[in-house]
Amino acid sequence: MRTSRRILLYGGRLVLPDRLLEPGWVLIQGGIIQEVSAAEKLPSADERLDVSGYYVAPGMLDLHIHGSAGVDVLTATAEDLHRWARFLLRHGVTRFLPTTVPADPTQYAHVRATLAEYVPEQERDPRAASILGVHFEGPIVSPRRPGALNPRDFRTFRSLRDVEDLLTWDIPARPFVRMMTLAPEVEGGLALIEELRRRGFRLAIGHSEASFEICEAAAERGVTHVTHFPNALAPLHHRQLGVVGWALLEERVTLDLIADGHHLDRRMVALVKKVMGTDRLALISDAIAAAGLGDGQYEIWGEMIRVVNGRTENAAGALAGSVITLRDAVRHLLQWGVPLPEAMRMATLVPARVLGVAEAFGALEPGKRADVLVLDEQLRPHLVLRDGEIVRLSEEPPSPVGTP
Known part of the structure; x- marks a missing residue:
């Protein structure tokens, strides 16, 4: 429940979308950011928190995450979702989209029922990240680019009957974003895009071998995002640019990346950043249930997935999601030379824009929801x-910013 108390965070290094503001302060009331400033005179407040020596940043949004802490969305109970959400909040994620892989109608029905049970009650526990919606990765994707997805549950689109189990997810929560990653070249793909856009879905291209021309046709119908670029896409060819070439050339497009050090070489991240900048790049974790559990073998999605030195692998040798958190992804970008404001923007404001919720989330700005992180040098x-x-996560403060 939102409090009407005026809360002031002061003395910290504010991570704004385009710069660090140091020292600065953030005034919060009624769950909303009221003012952000570096003025010397502090406003009155019911509770003042001196955060000198720490970063103050917006809460992170993970728009593509299958599980963590032993929880997978396909099999989770409401209690499991709560445990997962508490795990994410401890790692700086305040909002997320549980992401399904292609599944049979019974599994989708289970996920829908579990979300319908859990989401309307989730705001009661501020120690847990909030579910913003659901992301369907597939099932209308290309069997030629399955990645770790099981083609057994892939579909084509001939009529609404082919996707009716994905359309009735009207969970009583606001906002509740419905997103789908699809391959527009699959039979019925462009018609499906039109239908889903009419129903308010956010759409992305992924697991696809679409031509440049089909991508343009998808964009005309409202698709301007690409999932885990450039993984599970046909490689760039000098005569067949495909999704990769289209995404790099089309200025309306946003991309998301898995910066775990396994899905992408750091130089590929640098190349994409050089071409596109960071205003249109989002970070995702693409985490699976093994995230947070360490190396080992885990049964996930009906198969055994090995995790060795933080790298996931299924029986076919394909990467099968990641075991990072979004905080890990941001830290990797910092290690690869990306400035903190840009790295955090990729985990906050850009995902909020992709999901259409940037008016409420993604930055330390007046009028936005007060999802705020106080972080140490290691971004803990x-x-x-x-x-x-x-939510106080530690009784003993971590090392402040600047401490060796």
């Missing part, structure tokens, strides 16, 4: 505010 959360509710 010391305090988290979700909708203005303070």
